[in-house]
Amino acid sequence: xxxxxxxxxxxxxxxxxxxxxxxxxxxxxxxxxxxxxxxxxxxxxxxxxxxxxxxxxxxxxxxxxx
Numbered sequence: 001x002x003x004x005x006x007x008x009x010x011x012x013x014x015x016x017x018x019x020x021x022x023x024x025x026x027x028x029x030x031x032x033x034x035x036x037x038x039x040x041x042x043x044x045x046x047x048x049x050x051x052x053x054x055x056x057x058x059x060x061x062x063x064x065x066x
Contacts, residue, residue, distance in 0.1 A: 013021060
């Protein structure tokens with residue numbers, strides 16, 4: 001059974017790292033139980049974007065992104 005394989009893997013993890021594994025498993029499980037009220041629609045912003053959003057960035061700002 002898969003749970004037995006997981007337990008076996010956990011037994012080989014050093015004691016000082018078990019808290020990290022516990023947090024990972026705990027918050028993963030909590031995330032599974034949360035019900036989403038509305039599905040997320042990627043790429044769509046709420047509100048309006050002004051024309052300034054589409055203007056080119058000044059050269060000094062472009063240099064900072066490189």
